[in-house]
Amino acid sequence: MKNTIKLDIKVPNQTRYLCLIGKIGEDMARELDHFKGDREALAHHLNVVLTEAMVNAIRHANAADPDKEVEIRISISDKEISIKVYDSGQGFDITAIPDPCFDPAKLDDKGRGIFIIRSLMDSVEYRKIKGGNILEMKKALA
Amino acid sequence: MNLKTEANGNLMVIFVREERLDAHNSEELKTEMNRLFEEGTKYILIxxxxxxxxxxxxxxxxxxxxxxxxxxxGSLKLCGLQTQVKSMFELTRLHRVFDIFQTVDEALESM
Known part of the structure; x- marks a missing residue:
């Protein structure tokens, strides 16, 4: 039996939609009847990853322009989760973003978003495509 | 953002009455903390x-x-972390930075 869910969402480049996108990810994870791991933890992780990826697109790629759009494609099967976040901005160099400093004396307010995504997903890529960029994240489920 | 601030001696307790603390609303918490600091508050519990x-x-x-x-x-301490929130502190190692208590009362007893 085919058991893959695919969703293609476009929302304005605004943080008010973070909650909506995060909850969609949570609900999709809860539909994974065959997933043998902790489904609630997976639902939370998808909420976090979608939120972080969308904030990244809004602020850093689309330069907080509220008239732009963020497109998110989510595909979940029994074997893998794939999330693609498209932006139409200038983009940034993901390899130039270091892990945050963990020394309590040298804490930075910012710079944890990509670290969190990398920690929760198996692979993270950001690359240029025609008219913008794509952040692609994958996680194996089986 | 729904915040409630209560004074308890020289400690100010900020209750965050939201399901999410994220990029959409967290600047409002920052504004409230900065307002308290500018008024001379040194000790905050969130x-x-x-x-x-x-x-x-x-x-x-x-x-x-x-x-x-x-x-x-001064100090900024935290209490009432739900499981998923606590997991984010652990993922980013910030649980080693903050003093974290179960409840407001437990935090008050420690001061």
Whole structure:
């Protein structure tokens, strides 16, 4: 039996939609009847990853322009989760973003978003495509 | 953002009455903390018991408050972390930075 869910969402480049996108990810994870791991933890992780990826697109790629759009494609099967976040901005160099400093004396307010995504997903890529960029994240489920 | 601030001696307790503390609303918490610091507050306790979800922006605002309190020889402490919120502190190692209590009462007893 085919058991893959695919969703293609476009929302304005605004943080008010973070909650909506995060909850969609949570609900999709809860539909994974065959997933043998902790489904609630997976639902939370998808909420976090979608939120972080969308904030990244809004602020850093689309330069907080509220008239732009963020497109998110989510595909979940029994074997893998794939999330693609498209932006139409200038983009940034993901390899130039270091892990945050963990020394309590040298804490930075910012710079944890990509670290969190990398920690929760198996692979993270950001690359240029025609008219913008794509952040692609994958996680194996089986 | 739904925040409630209560004074308890020289400690100000901020209750975050939101399900999410994220990039959409966390700047409002920062504004409230900065208002308290500018009024001379040194000691802040933030109650997160209603918060089910926190992202890197929410964590960043708490780090900002922690640093601000430290430079004023004060403190910023936290209480009421739900399981998923606590997991984000652990993922980013910030549980080693903050004093974290179960409840407001437990935090008050420690002071």
């Amino acid at each position: 109650d997160l018991k209603e918060v089910r979800f926190i992202d890197s922006s929410g964590l960043g605002v708490l780090v900002s408050g922690f640093k601000n309190a430290s430079t004023r020889q």
